[in-house]
Amino acid sequence: MAIEQPTRVNGLLSAWRGGDERARDSLFELLYSELRQISAALIRTERNASLSTGDLVNEAVLRIVRMDKIDWNDKAHFLALAARAMRRVLIEHARSKNANKRFHQKVTLITQLPGVAADRIELDALEKALIRLKIIDADKADIVELRYFGGLSLEEIATVKNTSSSTVKRNWRVARAWLLDNLEAERGDDFRLA
């Protein structure tokens, strides 16, 4: 598989570029199953907590395609597809986790210290907000997916969206502000602990 897969993926990529939607779906399924395998073990533990989804996506992509063999444009689109797969993996994980766990109040920890990751995002809530954002402004919802779930750089996103990185950056900030505001509104009744 290690040898055959890249060839197959390259074939699918050029078919997709040629407008074959089924080729895109096949690529997605490939990425999705690969990501599930890679991330399932890592998600469960704190080990390697420093790995971002971007690292995972790259890892998955590397396993199924030789990146240096495909052109930059394809690579970016491929990563975008991987970001979507990642989003699905993580959301499913979050949902299964919530279903298994017995109910307890949501708590926002506020021992915030400088230079430390601030509030954690509830993926389930984010997913709902993203779906609404997609209705209001699909372009911005895409950027969030690429950046937060896919770990794509501004340049990579600019290539996927066929625009400039400064536009991407501005749209990202706007989308982020809107999402944070929505999440906070949803969370208004949360319970906080000292």
Added chain:
Amino acid sequence: MTSDSLDQEAMHVLSLALDQASDMREQWVEEHYSSRPELIVRVLQLLRRDASGTSALRTGGARSDALDVQQPERAGNYKISELIGQGGMGAVYKAHRDSGDFDHTAAIKIVRPGVLSDQLTARFERERQTLASLNHPAIARLFDGGTLEDGSPYIIMEFVDGVPLGRWVDSANLSLNDLLNLFVQICGAVAYAHQNLIVHRDITPSNVLITKEGAVKLIDFGIAKPQSLDAIGETPDPESLASLSFTPGFAAPERKQGAGANTLSDVFSLGKLLEAILGERDLDDDLRAVISRATAPQLADRYASVTALSDDIESYLSGYPVEAREASAMYRFGKYIRRRRWLVSFGTLAAGALVAAFVVTLLQYQRAETALVHANDRFEQARQLSRSMMTDVYGAMDQVPGTLEARENMAGIVKTYVEELAADPNAPDNVLMDVAVQNTRLSDIFGGLGIANLGDTETSWALLLDAEKALTRLLERNPDDVAAIDEMAWVKRLKANQQLTYQLDVEGARQTNSEGLALAERGLQMPGAEDTRLYFRLWNSRTDHIKILAYENALEDAVAAARQYQIELAESEYDEEPQRRNSRLAYFSRQEGEALSDLQRWEEAIPPLERAIASYDEILATDNSTYYYKLQKLTTIGPLTLSQLNAGRGEDAKQSADDGLNIARDLLSADEEDAGSWGYVATKLEMVARAQSEYGDAAKGLSSIEEGLQIRRRLVADFPETLSHQRDLAGTLKAAGRVYAITSTPERSCGALNEGKSILARLNESESLTDFDRDVWIPEIDGLIEANGC
């Protein structure tokens, strides 16, 4: 929830706004969409969210948000039983103490491994210690803390079995009075924290829990820190705690602009909290006024302290007028009627009298209104009037003790007027000069050093800066305007003194002082200088120069300069009133003596100090009502007593300590609202306590130090923003350590010393101590702690 179309538009506007300079964005939005208030509100919400500095939604951050946290089995002596909640930084668990001696349930917050760097871990530890010192029934206790084997820091807190305030209010169906009483309890907890130099920073309905018994518990001091850390830093670190953490909707506007939190930001959040818990109720004008005063965007318009806010609520509860309302005749009368409804119902006679009183009051009010309109119409007349009020009337009143309230009333009227004058960009020279002079006088009334003042040092400082601004404009037009130079030299002097005394900014004071000296020296060379007070400005700035040297602990230099100036002054040919020159000489002798006393050359310090006191006595013999000279004498007695004590002259020391206390009480009796006089009384009580405990009556020593400490603590509580009160409290605690060691138990002595030490450490950490405090006081207190075996 906002509508999709509005949000679509708001996001578009936001992206345009992001192209503006960051400090102009809000204004830009307000100007461009002034016809669309609902759009502005939404965009500003998003803008603030953008500026909130959170690191949520990072690039590729999805995975760490999805991580599971493993539940540790135990932390210290506690066995962890269940997860209460978790977040990005770690988790909170319920836990039981099982080490046998006693049964105990607690909440344990564990920070994830690797989340904090070593440096941050150290900071976490420090904050833990600060929080552990808070002991108040309405604040969730912090018991202990430590580090797990994997290096994760944790803290053990009181487990509060309660519900968040917001939810409780929704479900409990409370009356307005119940809610307000609850709010007063919350204020009590916050005020207690402020007294301990801790600002909560994130007061929200979810950070207040109500237990099953209905008691209030304020939680989440996780982000609190000693306020002095913020109060001084003018440009807060954007990565700092303060800017990272606040809850939009409850945080004061200055926080959103990246400013540090202070007690007034908590006042703001409490106002928002009150608004939130009162919710849908129909509020009357009083409560609306209280809320809007507490949540005023400008610091100066807010309640000055949490206590002032809670006092107003208590006034409201007992039917008295609230301070927040404009004191209109109708309003006061309405309150009066409501409070005395029973009286009104007794008969028409009483009611008739009330109506008559009301008519009279209303007439007076209308007359005042009319007068005001006329005053505004006749601009030039008003200017004349205000000038004469501020120069002649004020000049006549400012040395007379007991006139504080009269001056305060006057100040309020004139301040508004001067603000209007200053706003005119084309104001002619003479108007600018008026603005400068009047701002300077107003600054004195609010917080002038060495005269009876209202204790509002922030306003006083802001007014000085306004005066400086007006004079700078004037000197830009004509750099050789000798009258402007004269006034500017005076403003620089006042400024340097406030920097030195209120802000403990010695560096700034030295800078301002040399600007003032240079101005005075240059001005004295100009034609027309003889018509100014520049000669005095020069000499006054020289006295300040020595004082600053003393603050910098350059004491040898201070002694040398004081001796040099005494010689120069004796040789000066300037035609000066003998009393003035006498007082100037006294001042330099005093500076020399003080520096020597600080150098602990006790015997050498006594003669110049006695010389100074003799001069002051001479002046006071002819003019006994002069506040200024009494004050000078008073402040000379301090180092004299200290030198006598240390030189082993017990009888002399007891005598001068008593003299000092008498003067201080005399000054205080003239004006009980003068914050400065209370401080003097405390200082002198400290001296009496030391002299008596070492050389006389132990009981008198003990009661004096108790009274002194009580005054200091009250000043710290009433003026939490003025750091020098905290430093003074530490000083009195240091003296208390000595006095208790002789007159009471070693435990009490150690308690006082340790408290003093921790205050000094806190001030030192925020770089708010002078060199002298740091180099002399801290070692002194450490020495006492060691000598007493604490």
